Amino acid sequence: MTSPIVDEFEALAGEFESLGDGFTEKEAWEHRYGHVIDMGKALPPLPEAFLAAEHRVPGCATPAWFATSHDSDGSLVLRGDAEGMITRGIMSIMLRLFDGQSASDVLAFDAKAAFKRLDLENHLVPSRANGLGTILDWIYREARVAVASSPVQN
Numbered sequence: 001m002t003s004p005i006v007d008e009f010e011a012l013a014g015e016f017e018s019l020g021d022g023f024t025e026k027e028a029w030e031h032r033y034g035h036v037i038d039m040g041k042a043l044p045p046l047p048e049a050f051l052a053a054e055h056r057v058p059g060c061a062t063p064a065w066f067a068t069s070h071d072s073d074g075s076l077v078l079r080g081d082a083e084g085m086i087t088r089g090i091m092s093i094m095l096r097l098f099d100g101q102s103a104s105d106v107l108a109f110d111a112k113a114a115f116k117r118l119d120l121e122n123h124l125v126p127s128r129a130n131g132l133g134t135i136l137d138w139i140y141r142e143a144r145v146a147v148a149s150s151p152v153q154n
Contacts, residue, residue, distance in 0.1 A: 003105040008097055009114050016118055029123055033086065040088030043095070046081035060131035062087050066094075068138050070146035074103045078139065086124075090132055098139050103146035111136050 002010075019035055020028030050067045057064040062084030069077045078099040080091035098106055115121060115136075121129045 003101075003108065005097055005101050005105050005109045009109075012093065012096065013114075013117060033123075036089030036093070037085045038089070039092035039096075040082075040085045040090075043081065043088050043092045046079055050079055050081070057082075057131050057134050059127055059134060060087060061125055061127040064091065064131060066091065066135050066138055068142035070103060070142060070149075074146045074150045075100050076103060076106060076139065076142055076146065078142075080135070087128060087131065090120075090124075090128065091135070094135055094139065103143040103150070106139060106143040107147065111139075 015035065016032055019031040023031060046065055046067075051065055055065040055067045057066050060082065062082055064080070064082035064084075064087050066080040067078070071077060076098055078095050080095060082088045082091055097109075097111075115132070121132065124132065
């Protein structure tokens, strides 16, 4: 049995792979970037309260904000936004994969290997790739906090 994160990632990977069908590598990535941008356009704006310095993602290509917390059941609550459309799209991918997921499922998921499979990092400018890594670090840190504060330890 797979986790909801793995299932969602497989759906996302399938979308990315199908966007490249019948195209050269360059054309395929233009289509994939378009998909990431469309995902960013669909991301609801972050409430003003979250546009504070403590939520600012350091090292991002454009101003970006990310907030993490968790519910009493250990599921993650994530919010994100960015001024740049590609960065917003990356935020949307993160939220799609991790928001509402159990902390234990998040910790069991190898996000770095998953994103390597999408080959996204190789097509991002270094500051966007750094921002992606920072956001993943925040997600995993919050998941560890949620597990540590859970009344039921597995």
